[in-house]
Amino acid sequence: MADLACTFAGIRSPNPMWLASAPPTDKEYNVVRAFKAGWGGAVWKTLGEDPPIVNTASRYGTLEVNGQRMVGFNNIELITDRPLDVNLREIKQVKRDWPDRALIVSLMVPCTEESWKRVLAQVEETGCDGAELNFGCPHGMSERGMGSAVGQVPDYVEMVTRWCKQHTRMPVLVKLTPNITSILGPARAAKRGGADGVSLINTLNSIIAVDLDQMAPAPTVGGKGTHGGYCGPAVKPIALHMVAEIARDPECAGMPISGIGGIATWRDAAEFMALGAGSIQVCTAAMHYGFKIVDDMIDGLNNWMDEKGYEDLGALVGRAVPNVTDWQYLDLNYRTIARIDQELCIKCGLCHIVCEDTSHQAVAAQRTNGQRRYEIIDAECVGCNLCMHACPVTGCITMVEAPTGKPYLNWTEHPNNPMREGK
């Protein structure tokens, strides 16, 4: 069995599967259930200053695709609406009862040094393992100058991070908002401010749907709606990109990354870790299926790592980072061509119609004695992968390397590039 023990910014947990700061981690009751189910850690739902904020009824909206529920999920819930002392008391109790689990506390207070200093002292007293600064939530709190309103301004990120590092001995993680043009701005600012690590992504600004009867954005509150934070499986690609950008940035080198965004399975977790995430955090999948999903996340990762010969997380984390590059360095002489396995083909014709209508007219639709047959026209195929992705039969269409015999040539060297090197 591979060793899944995780040490992240000095915080230890038996496995890298943490619950993200969100509704599942709002109370002792929930967090204890999660730990019993096997989660390696939890980031307690964001604490604020008293008096507690007030939440609305009707908080969640979902994106359903082809009958698949909760492919995307959005919420207009704010931070915890329970008094600070209740949360602190429960955090202390949970950490005492579950000393081997990572217990990190998410925080969001007004942008004054005094506010952060005060809350950090209270949180440190619980004995928890670290603080996560919520610079991410894009709704509600941002209108009050907190959450993503901080995360979108690198100078503020750096300033608050520095305050926090000054006023606590705990590891400080900075949770980043994806609602920016480049994730590197706030990530580098966190590093400059002395952050022990970053967590990303928080949710994306979104209107999940429009209720066409009420003529209002969903979820509706008394006939009105507002934008919320978007998460769930549909955001995973955005999160992977942002994690990779930080992981391969020389200025951020060595800064631990806790990966968040649409993780539901061990495979998702492995992808984030391959791109440099030292731990991962989950919310939507737990809110869809309950805490039991962690069982397969741990078991599946373990079995896969054994199969691949990765003995511990160190062997996996960041392993794909060297292969993330800029477009301009891709080999323009590399060529692939689609191949259809006629034995597997079920004659749905999707490869033909998508190529014919929207791409390169490289899949011929033939009829021989009334029988349908779809064939790649090699000379027209540009190796774009579209037919392979449209095909509903796994393995029926594959992309086969078609050696050009030409050496590696990237855009920086290409004759068509007017800006090419050495010109």
Next chain:
Amino acid sequence: MSSVGDIAAGRLPQEQYQRNFDDIEPPLERKHALVEASRCYFCHDAPCIEACPTGIDIPGFIRKIATDNVRGSAITILEENIMGGACARVCPTEVLCEQACVRTAQEGKPVNIGALQRYATDWLFARGIQPFARTAPTGKRVAVVGGGPAGLACAHRLAMLDHETTVFEARAKGGGLNEYGVAAYKVPHDFAQREVAFILSLGGIDLKCGRALGRDVTLAALRRDYDAVFIGTGLAGVNALKLEGESLKGVEDAVAYIERVRQAADKSRLAVGRRIVVIGGGNTAIDIAVQTKRLGAEDVTIVYRRGPENMGATQHEQDFAQTNGVRIKHWARPAALVGENGALKAVTFERTGAEAGRFTLEADMLFKAIGQVFVASPYGGDSHDLLRLKNGRIAVNGDRRTSLPDVWAGGDCIEGPDLTVNAVEDGKRAAHAIDRFLKQNS
């Protein structure tokens, strides 16, 4: 031990009849329809469309179900097949669209096209929506003989093309085999009549029931009085066993008995034998066997002269019969009917397979389900009116035009598969050909 000629009504508790003759396949609820619709790949050049005799845009109507555009879905279906509701219930989809579904090739589990078609058409019917409209009448009049699927499909299409039609139906109600011939649990309640009413509600169709060709009207008169004629009279005759004793009490035509079952408001009043033998291998054999079983018969055996793969009934139908407790014996044909006091007592069979020999089954009732035949006599008249036949049915070309230039025909009275969906396609095609003919002659 039961006595000879044990034929009785009321074999079951009253409420059991209700259950036995209710819908065999309950309709899909919305959530199930959405899940099923999401299984459709929306194929290009979809094999299912090609496999549908009426050429319904199946991926198109399923996609509309998936987007909750159920009205649009129903119209997509009904534009090609005005009896899409009946076909959703009675089509042997397992040998048509669903056999061609690419998911059959992929995983042996096609999209449940029939159930989805029913979901969409039921939705429209439940709301009483008439999605089609007529414009200015052309003034052309067409006589349609037979108010079954072929005749009504032809009349409806002609009405949409703004011609006037009169439908002459020999029986008391329209609908043909959907009303009189299909097993009761396949088209339960009053669906067949509701569908007829829906078709007629378009307007331009005058359905005259109780008017039989050869008795109340003649082909010659219709040709004289109308601009064109469509014949969809089905098959009036039934094949005989050609054995001594066919007039014994208990020896029955399956088709006639099925009609009685369909028309009986109270199924408990239908007398049925304790032991039943059915001769035949088609859907009629299955339908009579299962329905008599569901009426309370104790032992029902279908005897077919060849093997399971030769049966006209699909595998699905054969399985359905066996699930209902019907026994199917292959490779045997009836050799003698044994009577006692004028009633059937037993049937002796001769093996037709590799093994020779005979066996006898005790039976209170025997149902003949060995095919129906076209009866040409009502079409008689002078030689000028003579319809050319082919293989005992009315000969037609691809447009369903007969040897008479102003007469078209479709449904079971022409050659081809004996399905509702084929009859509808015949009627539709003929209507378009008639429309072209009428426009040329105007």
